Each structure stands twice: as structure tokens, then as C-alpha cells.
Amino acid sequence: MKGWILYKSTAAELKNDLYEINRFIKVADEKRIELRVVKPDQFDLIVTRDDRKSILLDGEIVPLPDFLLPRMGAGTTYFALAVIRHLERLGVCVINSSQSIDTVRDKLYSQQILAERGISYPNTMFAKNPVNISLVEKYLGFPLIVKALSGSMGKGIFLSENHDNFRDLMELIHITNPSANIILQEFIKSSLGRDLRVLVIGGRAVACMERIAPAGSFKSNYSRGGTVRKFDMTPEVEELATETARTFGLDIAGIDLLFDGDHFKVCEANSSRALKGLKNAVELMLQG
Numbered sequence: 001m002k003g004w005i006l007y008k009s010t011a012a013e014l015k016n017d018l019y020e021i022n023r024f025i026k027v028a029d030e031k032r033i034e035l036r037v038v039k040p041d042q043f044d045l046i047v048t049r050d051d052r053k054s055i056l057l058d059g060e061i062v063p064l065p066d067f068l069l070p071r072m073g074a075g076t077t078y079f080a081l082a083v084i085r086h087l088e089r090l091g092v093c094v095i096n097s098s099q100s101i102d103t104v105r106d107k108l109y110s111q112q113i114l115a116e117r118g119i120s121y122p123n124t125m126f127a128k129n130p131v132n133i134s135l136v137e138k139y140l141g142f143p144l145i146v147k148a149l150s151g152s153m154g155k156g157i158f159l160s161e162n163h164d165n166f167r168d169l170m171e172l173i174h175i176t177n178p179s180a181n182i183i184l185q186e187f188i189k190s191s192l193g194r195d196l197r198v199l200v201i202g203g204r205a206v207a208c209m210e211r212i213a214p215a216g217s218f219k220s221n222y223s224r225g226g227t228v229r230k231f232d233m234t235p236e237v238e239e240l241a242t243e244t245a246r247t248f249g250l251d252i253a254g255i256d257l258l259f260d261g262d263h264f265k266v267c268e269a270n271s272s273r274a275l276k277g278l279k280n281a282v283e284l285m286l287q288g
Contacts, residue, residue, distance in 0.1 A: 002034040004065045006080065008072060010039055021071065036065070040080040055086055067093040073272035074105045074150050100249040101271045105150050108183050110248065114266055117247050119240070121266045122258065123186040129178055131170045137163060140186050149181040159187070159218045188265060191258035193218050195267060196231060198241035200253045205241045208233040237264060244269050 007021060014021055014037065021037060028035035044056040053061055068087050072080055084098040104110050111124045123140060136144070142163060148156030160166040173180050193213035198205050210231040211220035220226045231237075237257060244266050245253040254273025257264040 001032075001067075002063070002065045003028065003036070003067045003069065005035060005037045006040065006068060006070045006072060006083065007037055008039055008075065010037055010042070024069070040077065040083050043083050045082060045086055051090055055083075055090065064090060064092055067095065069095055070098075070101060071272045073101075073270060076101055076105060095251045096253075096271045097249060097251075100251075104248050104250070104269045104271050107147055107149055107268060108181075110269060111183070113247060114244070117243075119244060119247065119266055120260070120264070122188055125184045127170070127182045127184050129170075129174050129180075131174075133163065133167055133170070136166070136184060140184055142166065143187045145185040145187055147183050147185060149183060157219065188258045188260055190261055193220060194259060195220050196237060196257040196259075196264065197273070198233070198237060198255045198257065199273070200241050200245040200250065200255055202251060203242060203246060205233060205238040208237060208241075240264055240266060 005021060005024060025035055025037070038057065042058050044059065046054045046056070048054045052064075056062075064087070068084065070076065070080070070084055076084075081098055081102055084094055084101065088094050088098055103113065108124070108126055111121055114121045122145070125136065125140060127136075127146075143159055143161045144166070146158040146160050146166075146169060150156075158169060160169055173182065195211055197209050197211055199207040208231050209228045212227045212229070213220040214226060217226075240257060241253075241255040244255050248269050250269060250271055252271075254270040256267040256270070258267045
């Protein structure tokens with residue numbers, strides 16, 4: 001069996017500390033799966049009826065893989081998405097699909113879908129310039145969360161604590177990038193500095209961990225210095241995570257849940273999640 005991982009770097013450019021990709025390669029080798037890391041820049045797409053000759057890798061027609069694992073997540077560019085779609089059209093098994101990747105990388109659109117399906121999530125507004133602060137305060141209040149429309153690993157997320165702080169942030173964004181698309185979300189106080197990450201594979205919630213932000217930060221991302229610990233998955237957590245993954249058509253998903261009193265709300269769904277933090281949490285669970 002042969003597979004490709006679509007990533008922002010080739011195998012020769014990978015860093016030794018890039019856990020997920022290197023782990024995939026190691027396990028694939030153990031299972032005698034030929035796995036190659038490729039990046040979008042290596043491809044050329046040709047619109048032609050001769051399907052097999054419509055995609056080139058490094059300028060050459062090569063045998064297609066049995067499967068493709070896109071690992072670019074929110075950083076998936078238009079061209080990367082075009083490559084994924086093209087391989088789907090040629091019959092390659094793609095995990096996750098181009099449609100699901102495109103959906104979840106748009107935080108506003110994905111929240112709209114959650115609302116349509118009746119899945120619990122924080123109240124959300126789309127901010128248009130100039131922002132009507134009085135309207136924001138009326139429907140969301142302060143503090144609130146400010147997010148870029150697309151982002152990962154805690155990048156592009158801000159906690160705005162009050163009216164004045166929010167006004168200053170909006171003015172800065174308007175001056176530096178007046179066309180920036182941002183969303184505003186209700187602040188869930190009981191989830192300050194902590195959340196849950198649930199890994200869903202093939203419709204099953206297979207692992208769960210609690211993430212805790214480092215001192216002085218509200219972002220619990222493991223990649224930003226957060227810590228992880230085991231969390232016993234409840235029926236509510238399992239149902240919410242699996243239903244969210246199913247709603248977005250994700251075969252493999254990292255579902256982030258916020259603590260909302262005794263219940264939970266969906267923060268976001270991820271099509272390509274880091275796995276090192278979850279690995280550490282599972283090891284802690286086994287040791288305990």
C-alpha cells in the first residue's frame with residue numbers, strides 16, 4: 001500500500017521534533033506502508049479529459065497513491081485544496097475530504113452549521129468594519145473572545161476584557177488591516193484557561209484530555225506551553241464530539257469543547273490536529 005501526506009514541507013525539509021508527521025512515517029514503515037510526504041508546490045494540475053495525465057508531481061506523471069492524508073489544517077491554501085479535490089476526482093481515498101477541510105477552516109461557516117443542527121456552541125457574531133461596539137456589548141457583553149476567521153494553535157485569538165480594550169483592538173485591526181475578517185464570541189467564564197480535546201476516528205471518540213493554560217494566559221494550547229491531563233469521557237462529551245465530527249463529515253477530527261458549568265459547548269472542530277499532547281495525556285492515564 002502507498003500513501004501520501006500533504007504537508008507544507010517535504011520529507012527532506014521536516015524537522016526532527018515534528019512529532020505527528022515523523023510518527024506517521026515510523027508506524028507506516030513498521031506496517032510496510034510506503035508513505036511519502038509531499039507539499040502543494042510540487043504539483044501541477046492540468047485541466048484535461050485524460051485524467052491520469054492531469055496531475056504531475058515534480059513535473060512527472062507518477063503512480064497515484066492508495067490514500068492521501070492532508071495535514072495542513074487551517075493553513076490549507078486554495079491551491080492545496082485544489083490538489084486534494086483533484087486527487088479525490090481521480091479516485092484516491094482522501095482522509096479528511098476536501099469539503100470537510102474547507103468547512104471547518106472557516107470558523108464562522110462552521111458555527112452557522114452547528115446552529116442549524118442544534119449543537120451547543122458560544123454565541124457568535126461576525127465583525128464588520130467599523131464595528132458597532134454598542135451592538136456587540138448588547139448581544140455578547142464583555143469580556144469576549146476575538147478570533148481570526150481562520151487559524152490554529154491559538155494564533156489569532158484574543159481575550160478582550162472590557163469596552164475600552166475592545167475599542168482599542170478594533171481600531172488597531174482597522175488601521176493595520178481594514179479588510180480583516182474576524183468573529184466575536186461569547187466568553188465562557190467557567191472554561192477560562194481550560195478546555196477539552198476529544199479525538200474522533202471513524203465516528204468513535206477514542207481519546208479525551210483536558211488542556212490547561214500556563215500561568216498568565218487564557219490559551220490552553222499544548223503547543224503554547226499548556227499542560228494536559230487525563231479526563232474521563234462522559235456520555236455528553238462523547239455524544240457532542242462524535243455528533244460534531246459527523247456533522248462536518250470528518251473521518252479524523254480533534255473536537256475542542258468548552259466547560260459550560262456542568263455541561264459543554266463546542267469551541268471548534270479541527271481536521272488536522274496535533275497529537276503529541278494527547279499522547280502524553282494517554283500515557284499519564286495508563287500510569288495512573
